[in-house]
Amino acid sequence: MSVPAKLSDVEPRFFTRAQWASFLLPTLVLALVLPLLNAALPAEHLLRPSDFTLNLYGKYATYAVLALGVDLLWGYLGILSLGQALFFALGGYAFGMHLLLMIGKDGQYKSDLPDYMVFLGYKALPAHWEPFYSFSFAAAAVLIVPALIAFVFGWLAFRSRIKGVYLSILTQALTYAAALLFFRNDFGFGGNNGFTDFKRVLGADLNSPDTRRGLYVASVLLLAGVFLLYRWLTRAKFGHLMQAIRDGENRVLFSGYATARYKLFVFVLVAAITGVAGALYVPQVGIINPSEMTPEKSLEAVVWVAVGGRGTLLGPILGALFVNALKSWATRAAPELWLYIIGGLFIVVVLFLPGGLISLPAKFRSFWVKLRSKAPAAESLAAGH
């Protein structure tokens, strides 16, 4: 792998004091100050972040969790999974089922059944939908369903030592197959249109600013928590092992570690956490449909990580923010150029900036050092003559 991991890179301490500060400060601003400003200040105030902005940031936070998962697998473990969007969407679907049932009789058809079921001529709620009336069941499903799929797939794949591009292609095929399945009306999850038109969550109106603010805060806190968790994982001995598997799986295997189990554990853990991100994503954007689990979405998440800088935990977050901000700008300013931009980003990052945006300061620094060390040499040469 191209990103070298030296053990000396890995600091023994979880966070230095300065790092704690630089972690807590943005978290506080995002999770406390912005929502407070949004709630307290009058609508036209200059300093007040708009409801739209908060909603957008909340969406980006869930994307960043997805990106962190891709990074943990790719940057630390060497597994390029092209199926992470599937876990994101599965979490979204599981929570979407609960949200859909919470609409109650307020749907278009004023029926107990969700709108699309009425439309497709269902007579009664299918049995596997019943438990989703319970919030805690839905929340558990958000974790368990992606984890279960990841476990079955990962167990089979890692057991037979499928790795590298093979694994990437199989994960891609997995999410492609799932998308095809969810696109079908008779699969029972709303087909093409998926779930939408949600009304309330935990009794709170989804359209009220308070609920939306709450969802935003939850997303930011999730991101912060996942960041800490991954930080802890990668700093522990476990993290060393992950990177060792990335750089030379056979050597780790021959040293007596059951690498398949490590890989499976991380794969399942990341799938479950990605599912939670998906579940928070759905009420904020108000829709979940099968296009969220296409291979393209997974690859987009990989771009975020590649652009931000893989093998670091800050990089994917920056990448998710940067690429999505770029996307929302480009799709408005020059929609026909967007595919060129993202395609070009892929090529440029892979060819010229394997470390991503996060490696830029170090590059500039070394460039600066080189420049400084050259300049006196030239001077002394000139003085000698």
Next chain:
Amino acid sequence: MLRFLLTLFYGFALWAGCAVAAESAPAVAPGRAQLLAALLAPPAEQVAAIRGLVGVEDAAITPALTAWRAGELYLVPLPDGSRVPATLAPAPNGGEQLVALSVLDGTAIPDPAAAPGSATPLLIAPKSLKPLDTTAPLRRAMRDVLEVAGVADPSPSVRRESIERLGQSRKPEHLPLLQARLVIEKSPVVRTALADAIAFIQLADSSHTVRLAAIAALGEAHSLAAASRFKELLAATPPPPPDETAALTAALKKIESHWKTVNFFGDLFRGLSAGSVLLLIALGLAITFGLMGVINMAHGELMVVGAYSTFVVQNLFVSVFGATSTAFHFYFIAALPVAFVAAALVGLALERGIIQFLYKRPLESLLATWGVSLALQQTFRLVFGPANVQINAPAWLQGSAALNDVLFAYNRLFVIGFAALVVFGVWLALNRTSLGLLVRAVMQNRQMASCIGVRATRVNMCTFAFGSGLAGLAGACLSQLGNVGPGMGQLHIIDSFMVVVSGGVGNVLGSVVASLGIGTVDQLLQPILGAVIGKVLVPFAIILFLQWRPGGLFPTRSRSLD
């Protein structure tokens, strides 16, 4: 005034000339004469005259009677006193006037007053003519004639359709007509249809033996329509006599087992052709992947380059030779090398521009080529538009051959044959040429090959271009089977990745077995489980398969361990 007189004179002269010509020409076809006689007969004799048209062979009968029955037939009087049966249509140059289209030959009646030789149609003021009268008995007679008119139609396919319809209507009064036709009918397809229709009507015959014979005949003929009729008869109350019930059940079983076999072979054939398509796509992929360990995510787009090249060549042929010329039908032959070269050039640029820097980083080359695929898709969209483009199959790829009720579409047959040819060509190129030797050497051990003087860089370049060219060929072939649009590459690419993974890397035989297997299994599962489930199951099946053979069907043997 003088001019008017002159025109009249010329018109007269023209008409006279026509009349003379008509008299000297061979006599009007007997059917045509009979039709004219019926149209012009006095009302009292018309019913009998129309009924006399049953079984008469003439193309004009159906349009004439259809128009008459609908009250749209006019008798256009000509200056010589004759009347031509015609329908009226708006004049092509607009205006209020109407032109008269003769029902006898479908052309506009020329203006007798116009200059001789000019094709000025006769113009008729609207409402100046009254449609030919119809009465209830007349319309009934016409309906009966029209019902059986198709039986004598010159076109065999029309004959066959109308005969089948008559059989379905199960009216015993059609029996004599059908039997009479069977004596003179020559086309074997129509003869089969006639026999089926006669047997179908005879199912309700009063004679027990005739009924039994009809049941047996229909069972022999594997008629699908008969199968549903048999089911109705078996379910009827009171049930048919026991020996008839037994005959019906036996015939039904025969028909059903026949169609089961036909469908199975049809699915098998479609699976084989789908597998051939996959094979064409995956072959190039297997070669590039085998050599470089790079999965080229833009491979699908290279295929689209081939498909669009076909489109461009087609348009070139249309503009040079015209769309109806014979030469047009050979555009596809010309398009194949063009598609190969175009895709190979794009592949070459891709290898030189990006992939050559990433040989040691396969995962990242996967990402970079995905970026290329996005950019190419957008380029197709900007150049050729977001909608699918129209590609017309040449005449020799249209239609299908039927063998024992199994249909073999020519384009699918072509794809199968072409895939076989390409596989053979690739095998030859890899095993019988010096470049192939170098390619295999680099595949097995790049460093060793470089050490003994193989220019690995150049071999990589050539191999990648070759694999890309194969993708172009696949695209050209696919343009004859499905839609060509900017997103076409994404449609098949995941399946062809599956082929490469399960077939084993860089192995022609593995790709052949895997693609034919995946294509056939997918097609055979479709009628049982529905269209998408096959595609959904394939990746799972492959994962399970890789449990058993982790290196694919035919793994490359090597002692190296990363």
